[in-house]
Amino acid sequence: MKVVTSDKVIYTFRPDMEPVQKILPDEIVEVETNDCFLNQIENEEQLIDEIDFSKINPATGPIYVEGAEPGDVLKIEILKINLPDKGIMIVAPNEGVLGSFVERAQTRVVKIENKVCHFKSISIPAKPMIGVIGVAPSQKDGEYPTGIPWKHGGNMDTTDITEGAALYLPVNQKGALLALGDCHAVMGDGEVCVTGCEIRSKVRLKTTLIKGVPLEWPIVETNNSLAVVTSGNTVEGAIEEATRCAVNHLSKGLNLDWSDAYMLASLVVNIKVSQVVDPKKTVRASISKEILNPKRIF
Ligand code: CA
Ligand code: ZN
Numbered sequence: 001m002k003v004v005t006s007d008k009v010i011y012t013f014r015p016d017m018e019p020v021q022k023i024l025p026d027e028i029v030e031v032e033t034n035d036c037f038l039n040q041i042e043n044e045e046q047l048i049d050e051i052d053f054s055k056i057n058p059a060t061g062p063i064y065v066e067g068a069e070p071g072d073v074l075k076i077e078i079l080k081i082n083l084p085d086k087g088i089m090i091v092a093p094n095e096g097v098l099g100s101f102v103e104r105a106q107t108r109v110v111k112i113e114n115k116v117c118h119f120k121s122i123s124i125p126a127k128p129m130i131g132v133i134g135v136a137p138s139q140k141d142g143e144y145p146t147g148i149p150w151k152h153g154g155n156m157d158t159t160d161i162t163e164g165a166a167l168y169l170p171v172n173q174k175g176a177l178l179a180l181g182d183c184h185a186v187m188g189d190g191e192v193c194v195t196g197c198e199i200r201s202k203v204r205l206k207t208t209l210i211k212g213v214p215l216e217w218p219i220v221e222t223n224n225s226l227a228v229v230t231s232g233n234t235v236e237g238a239i240e241e242a243t244r245c246a247v248n249h250l251s252k253g254l255n256l257d258w259s260d261a262y263m264l265a266s267l268v269v270n271i272k273v274s275q276v277v278d279p280k281k282t283v284r285a286s287i288s289k290e291i292l293n294p295k296r297i298f
Helices: 235-254 258-268
Strands: 002-004 021-023 028-033 059-065 073-081 086-091 106-113 116-119 122-125 129-134 153-155 166-170 176-184 201-210 219-221 225-232 269-275 281-288
Touching: 002 021, 002 059, 028 059, 028 176, 059 129, 059 201, 073 129, 073 176, 129 166, 176 201, 225 235, 235 258, 235 269, 235 281, 258 269, 258 281
Parallel strands: 002 028, 021 059
Antiparallel strands: 028 201, 059 176, 073 166, 073 201, 086 106, 106 116, 116 122, 129 153, 129 176, 166 219, 219 225, 225 281, 269 281
């Protein structure tokens, strides 16, 4: 199995990037990821205001998928997200939903044992997820720092991007140029304080190409749902975009005219918050696979 090591990182998703590894479609690859601070915080005495901020949100890659062409969809099955023995959380003034109430930076180390996160004496079942995952953006969209989510993926901080799920990303450039990092052992929808339980990890992935299917925004498939993941400058803007996409997918996939698809959306689409603390906010419009099977989209 090919391994991409955690020293091969990018901080910006660019339309043109130099790949560090080449894989075949359907090949399983292991990607070693750093935590979102490039592992600069190891204990509770180290604070967020002491670290090098040019090294935030490293994404390991880019990985060139042979045969991927603009206009294809890259399906990424998340087979395994390895849990280390600890995760890091921080709060800092002016960060997160309640940033204006935070008086000073603080760090908390969360012990992880047997798939349980120990926040002080409180036990939380781990649900590992990938915060940053994306491909090279289109020429039109241009460059995106890894901390910003957009149509190419990026810092979507979406709890559904977890073990056993599959993420579909639009291929914008030859080889797709996949990179990922910023895993969380657990996170609540919203990521209200600005961090999840930030971990370094080893992620095992299987990529598959779906040829010639247009896709505007990422889609994540879980056991029972499909969700289109959209971002915008405001939550409202992201919701409008997610709803527009969900209605289009319902209309095309189920052969309904737009107004019927819009009404159906009101019955079966669940709008969920992904994160509200990054420079762009991310939501998802989730639809049961009993209503819309992925085969009807791809
Ligand atoms: Ca993140
Ligand atoms: Zn994170």
